[in-house]
Amino acid sequence: MTVHVTGLRVALDGTPILHGVDLTVAAGEWVTVIGPNGAGKSTLLRAVGGLLPFTGTVTIAGTELGRLARRARARRVATVVQSPVVPPGMAVLDYVLLGRTPYIAPLGRESAADLTAVHDVLRRLDLEPFASRRLETLSGGERQRVFLARALAQGASVLLLDEPTSALDIGHQQEVLELVDRLRRENGLTVLATMHDLTTAGEYADRLVLLADGRVAAAGPPADVLTETLLAEHYRVRVRVIPGDHGPLVVPVRG
Numbered sequence: 001m002t003v004h005v006t007g008l009r010v011a012l013d014g015t016p017i018l019h020g021v022d023l024t025v026a027a028g029e030w031v032t033v034i035g036p037n038g039a040g041k042s043t044l045l046r047a048v049g050g051l052l053p054f055t056g057t058v059t060i061a062g063t064e065l066g067r068l069a070r071r072a073r074a075r076r077v078a079t080v081v082q083s084p085v086v087p088p089g090m091a092v093l094d095y096v097l098l099g100r101t102p103y104i105a106p107l108g109r110e111s112a113a114d115l116t117a118v119h120d121v122l123r124r125l126d127l128e129p130f131a132s133r134r135l136e137t138l139s140g141g142e143r144q145r146v147f148l149a150r151a152l153a154q155g156a157s158v159l160l161l162d163e164p165t166s167a168l169d170i171g172h173q174q175e176v177l178e179l180v181d182r183l184r185r186e187n188g189l190t191v192l193a194t195m196h197d198l199t200t201a202g203e204y205a206d207r208l209v210l211l212a213d214g215r216v217a218a219a220g221p222p223a224d225v226l227t228e229t230l231l232a233e234h235y236r237v238r239v240r241v242i243p244g245d246h247g248p249l250v251v252p253v254r255g
C-alpha cells in the first residue's frame with residue numbers, strides 16, 4: 001500500500017515541529033528517515049500512524065487517514081513507537097495478542113487463526129521461550145522484539161518503525177531487520193522507519209529521507225543522501241563514507 005504525505009505540519013503544545021513535509025513510500029518500498037536529534041523523525045512517524053493531530057494530507061493506498069475508522073486503519077497501518085506504554089503484569093503472549101484486536105469482534109474472543117498468527121510471529125522473533133513471562137521482567141532488547149511482534153501480529157500492510165533496533169545487540173539487530181525485509185519482499189509490506197545508525201539505515205532502505213529542523217533536507221537513494229558534505233552540514237560531524245556491498249559505510253572520524 002502506498003503512503004503519500006503532502007504538506008504535513010505538526011505543532012506540539014503550540015510549538016511548530018514539522019513545517020510542511022512531503023514524502024511518498026511506494027507499495028513494497030522501504031524508506032528510512034534519518035536526521036539529528038530533535039529533527040522531528042518520531043513526530044513524523046506518529047503523525048503518519050494517526051497518533052497525532054496534523055494538517056496536510058496523509059493517504060494510505062489512496063484513502064485519507066482521517067477517513068479510516070480506527071479498526072480499518074489498524075488493519076492497514078501498524079506502528080512501533082519508541083517507548084510503548086506497557087500494561088502492568090501483562091504476559092508477552094497476551095501483549096502480542098493485542099495486535100489482533102482489529103480482527104476480533106468487540107467483546108469477542110480470539111480465534112484459532114489469531115493464536116496461530118501470534119505463535120508464528122513469536123517463533124520468527126525468537127520469543128517463544130518468553131511467551132508466559134511478564135513484560136516488565138524482560139531485558140530492553142527482548143522487550144523491543146515483543147513490541148515489533150505485536151505490530152507484525154497486526155498483519156497490516158504498512159509498518160511504521162521508530163528506532164526499531166536501538167536496544168538490540170548486533171545479532172538481533174540484523175535478525176529483526178532481515179525479517180522485516182523478508183516480509184517486505186514476500187508479502188509486499190511497505191516500511192517507513194527512523195534510524196540513527198546511518199550505515200544500517202542505508203543498507204536496508206531503498207531510499208533515505210534526511211530530516212532537519214522539521215523539513216526534508218535531502219531525499220533519494222542511500223548513496224545520494226549519505227555524503228560527507230550533507231552529513232557534515234546537518235550532523236556537524238566529520239565522517240568518512242566508504243563504498244560497501246549493500247550501501248555506503250559511514251564512519252565517524254575525530255575532527
Ligand SMILES: Nc1ncnc2c1ncn2[C@@H]1O[C@H](COP(=O)(O)OP(=O)(O)OP(=O)(O)O)[C@@H](O)[C@H]1O
Nearest residue numbers: 012013015017035036037038039040041042043044
Ligand atoms: N510537547 C512538546 N512541546 C514542544 N516541543 C516538543 C514537544 N514534544 C516534543 N517536542 C520537540 O519536538 C522536536 C522533535 O521531536 P522528535 O521526537 O520528533 O525528534 P526526533 O527527530 O525523533 O529526535 P530523536 O532523534 O532525539 O529521537 C524536539 O525538539 C522536541 O523537543
